[in-house]
Amino acid sequence: MTFSAKLLLISSASLITGYATAINKPQTEAQIHPIAISEPSTVLLESAKLPEPIERVAPKYPVSMARKGAEGWVQLNFVVGTDGSVNDIVVVDSTGMQAFENAAVKAMKNWQYSPAFIDGKPIEQCHNKVQMDFRLDGGERGVRRNFKRKYESVRSALSSNDIALARELSENMKDKGLLNSIEFSFYSLLRADLAKAQNDEVSELKHVEHILSTDRKGEYLGSEAYSLLLNRMFVLQINQSQYLDALDTFQRVETQENNDKNIAMLKPYVTQILNVLKSDQVIAIPGKVKQDGDWWHALSRRAFSLRDVHGTLNTVELRCHNKSELYTATTDSTWNIPASWGRCSVRVVGDTDSQFTLLEIPTKSEQS
Structure with missing residues (x-):
């Protein structure tokens, strides 16, 4: 990792207070x-x-x-x-x-x-x-009273720095995944703040991405929180060397209205990213197989290898614009991708929670 970013963090303890505490009966059809x-x-x-x-x-x-x-x-x-x-x-x-x-x-x-x-x-x-x-059609919707009560219990535990209690309470909140979009946004916000309290940036990034995939325009958490979350995702992506994703996030930042000051603050980091991608430095990306058995990464270079595997990895799949290939996961191979294949993502499949490092290796053509 060549540099890290430290920008504004989001404080979300009071965000839920402005939302309704009841949800209208859902319709059975949705757009x-x-x-x-x-x-x-x-x-x-x-x-x-x-x-x-x-x-x-x-x-x-x-x-x-x-x-x-x-x-x-x-x-x-x-x-x-x-x-x-x-x-x-x-x-x-x-x-x-x-x-x-x-x-x-x-x-x-x-x-x-x-x-x-x-x-x-x-x-x-x-x-x-x-x-x-x-998304369900219907009238104005919000969070259920039961959800709000549990949310505030986790917030209280986090405020008291009782991480173990906060983790236990938050894991019991999801009720087998049956949440509406507003509740999922706030639930993911809790999980992101809990991960941050544990200095677990990998998990924090996952939950911030979940928030922004659910609340793409800030209609649930508000425009200010949405802006701060975009900044935080940009920071976390840089810190985990996910440079192409960070550049994509910056493009989202640029589309926000009245955001010139924030854009100016982030631009030096964009310059650093571009300089790293042109350099001869090996980029190390931490990887961890998710519960459903895989891990994805958008490659910024055309050569990579796997190192420091803890657990079991089975396959490495390349999905490029013009080609897809499947390989056995090994730590003694370097994969070289022809430029004609276009931009690629790599999918690593293995046992849940297996950890490893993916090394992106520079090539002469990429440094020119």
Whole structure:
């Protein structure tokens, strides 16, 4: 790690007080909006033609989840085949509700694109990612009284620095994942603050990402908290050497209105990131396999290796714009990615909680 960022942190103890303490009875139908969160970049050859959606079937809202008032989202990575069909669908992240994941995958299997082309020949497009939101229609909504009471109990434990109690109480809050979007945002905020109190930046980043995937416009936590959370995510991504993700976050910061002062504060860090990416320094990224068995990282370089493995890793999968490949996970290999493959993400699959370090290795062409 070549540098770290220290910017504004968010204090969220009183954010929940402005919200309603009851939720209207949910309807059994909802509008679902597939939302692209990472379209293919312009690293493809000039002769390339990107795939275009022909049909995107919206997922059906699971009736059992609607009746319970549950909401959520699912992020998926998928491959567009040479015939425009969608395959190799993988759930990258979600709010943790299996019913939503199943519905999203089932719907995506019926999606159809026009295929990508290079030099007039159809190719696979292997680096596609979307988020499907499951939101219920209805009147004005807020948090349930029971949720608010539990939330305040965790806040009290955190204020007293009783980390063990705060962790126990927060783990009992989620009620098997059946939360609406507002509650999930605040629940993730609690988990982020708890991780911060434990100096666990890996977990903190995960929960901050969950907040911003749920509350994409600051409608739940407010514009000020939204801005602070974007800053915090930028900081955490830098500290974990997730430099491409940090640059993407900065682009989100730039879209905010009346944010010139904040943009100016972050720009020196962006310059440092760009200098690191052009340097001959090896970039070390800490990795930890999630509960569902994998770990994803957007590669900023075209060569990488795995080191310091604690646990069991099974496979390494590359998903690039023009190519996907699957390898056995080893610590004695260096993977070199041709420039023609385009921007890539790597997926490491193994036993839950297995930890390792991914080393991004500079190449001469990237330093020029």
